[in-house]
Amino acid sequence: xxxxxxxxxxxxxxxxxxxxxxxxxxAVEAYCQAIExxxxxxxxxxxxxxxxxHAMRANSLAKTLRxxxxxxxxxxxxxxxxxxxxxxxFLQSNLGKLAxxxxxxxxxxxxxxxxxxxxxxxxxxxxxxxxxxxxLFPQQESTHNIMRDLKLSLV
Numbered sequence: 001x002x003x004x005x006x007x008x009x010x011x012x013x014x015x016x017x018x019x020x021x022x023x024x025x026x027a028v029e030a031y032c033q034a035i036e037x038x039x040x041x042x043x044x045x046x047x048x049x050x051x052x053x054h055a056m057r058a059n060s061l062a063k064t065l066r067x068x069x070x071x072x073x074x075x076x077x078x079x080x081x082x083x084x085x086x087x088x089x090f091l092q093s094n095l096g097k098l099a100x101x102x103x104x105x106x107x108x109x110x111x112x113x114x115x116x117x118x119x120x121x122x123x124x125x126x127x128x129x130x131x132x133x134x135x136l137f138p139q140q141e142s143t144h145n146i147m148r149d150l151k152l153s154l155v
Contacts, residue, residue, distance in 0.1 A: 013126045017065060020117060020132075021072050024058035027110060034107055038100045046150055047107070053143040057136050064132060101154045108151040111144040 031051035038044050065072040098106075118140045121133035 013129060014068075014070070016121065016124070016126075016129055017061065017068075017132065018070075018072070020121070021058060021061040021065060023114060023117060024054050024061060027054040027114065028058060030107065030110060034103050037098060037103055040100050043100050043104065043150065046146060050107070050111075050143045050146055053139055057139055060136060061132070101151075104147065104151050104154055108144075108147040111140075111147045114140055115144050 028051060031047055031054060035044055035047050035051065038047060062072040118133050118137045121129045122137060124130055124133070
């Protein structure tokens with residue numbers, strides 16, 4: 001990241017990075033809740049894999065934010081509109097009430113939102129945001145595809 005590495009993240013770039021980090025943290029939480037709710041051990045194993053992917057992306061974003069002079073865990077709560085927050089809250093309020101198929105469908109919808117967020121960053125004018133998106137998009141795409149395939153297999 002060169003000369004950007006010591007600058008504080010602020011403005012639109014900072015907000016986008018913090019929103020992305022917050023979304024990944026919310027996804028981790030949503031998957032934890034889903035893992036507790038799902039009964040099929042094969043589905044649980046797949047959810048654990050996708051949970052780990054989100055955790056790795058959150059860790060990568062945390063490193064980027066720290067390199068820019070921010071403490072990401074202090075900022076994540078301030079991020080508005082994290083797509084995954086609504087999914088996490090819904091899963092939490094419905095634990096034990098949802099069938100495995102419904103839980104997977106909700107998570108796959110969250111993955112759709114994540115894909116959109118990464119695609120928007122790939123097209124951003126800010127070179128730092130584009131680089132972060134280029135680095136993490138393949139992992140997000142893989143997670144999305146896993147959940148899409150799982151959802152289709154349960155139809």
